[in-house]
Amino acid sequence: MTYLYSIGEYFIMLKGVFGRMTKGSVLRNLIFKEINELIMGSMGIVSFLSFFIGAVVAIQTALNLNNPLIPKSLVAFAARQSIILEFAPTFISIIMAGKVGSFITSSIGSMRVTEQIDALEVMGINSKNYLIFPKIMAMLTYPFVIAISMFLGIAGAYTAAVYGGFVTSDQFLTGLQDDFIGFHLTYAFIKTILFAFILATVPSYHGYYMKGGALEVGEASTTSFVWTSVVLIITNYVVTQLLLS
Numbered sequence: 001m002t003y004l005y006s007i008g009e010y011f012i013m014l015k016g017v018f019g020r021m022t023k024g025s026v027l028r029n030l031i032f033k034e035i036n037e038l039i040m041g042s043m044g045i046v047s048f049l050s051f052f053i054g055a056v057v058a059i060q061t062a063l064n065l066n067n068p069l070i071p072k073s074l075v076a077f078a079a080r081q082s083i084i085l086e087f088a089p090t091f092i093s094i095i096m097a098g099k100v101g102s103f104i105t106s107s108i109g110s111m112r113v114t115e116q117i118d119a120l121e122v123m124g125i126n127s128k129n130y131l132i133f134p135k136i137m138a139m140l141t142y143p144f145v146i147a148i149s150m151f152l153g154i155a156g157a158y159t160a161a162v163y164g165g166f167v168t169s170d171q172f173l174t175g176l177q178d179d180f181i182g183f184h185l186t187y188a189f190i191k192t193i194l195f196a197f198i199l200a201t202v203p204s205y206h207g208y209y210m211k212g213g214a215l216e217v218g219e220a221s222t223t224s225f226v227w228t229s230v231v232l233i234i235t236n237y238v239v240t241q242l243l244l245s
Contacts, residue, residue, distance in 0.1 A: 018129070054152065
């Protein structure tokens with residue numbers, strides 16, 4: 001029953017987010033601030049992880065291709081499929097659930113603890129719209145992060161495979177283009193948009209409705225990461241079943 005109550009409370013929160021809107025000029029400034037904090041502030045860790053995980057995928061694939069009948073170009077094919085279909089949209093989103101999700105929960109939770117949210121309501125401001133809507137709008141730029149992650153992942157795979165002596169540059173580029181299906185990119189970005197909405201709203205829910213003091217803010221951040229990850233994995237399964245099966 002607690003879970004059902006929380007799910008209902010989450011959807012009631014979403015209704016409030018898109019209810020009475022804050023002044024446009026104020027929202028615009030808040031959105032740009034959130035883009036800087038949530039998106040631009042995450043580019044470093046995303047770029048680092050994408051490049052080196054792409055490299056590891058290529059090396060692992062190359063080391064397991066022991067059969068001489070299997071073409072070396074399969075290294076690039078496997079790396080491309082892994083990065084585009086799962087690694088970039090899903091794995092990076094799990095990382096973002098820890099970084100961005102915890103930040104959102106702790107920032108909103110701190111406002112709840114210090115009664116700043118109550119002050120917004122007293123001033124006649126829709127606190128849900130003021131605090132959560134800019135985060136949702138900022139996360140609409142999240143697909144650009146995933147596009148960069150895909151590029152850097154494949155670049156890392158190329159660097160490791162070619163300069164590591166596993167394949168030639170021509171073999172890698174041949175495998176990279178082999179049997180490419182454009183819909184896989186569409187599938188990945190559909191997932192990414194859904195993940196972006198989850199990353200903005202689930203942590204916001206845990207921060208907005210938390211109770212207690214400073215200690216509970218930390219606990220809410222941990223709970224937020226766990227549940228955001230669970231919702232991401234379930235959504236990933238459902239979307240994959242609907243679009244690729």
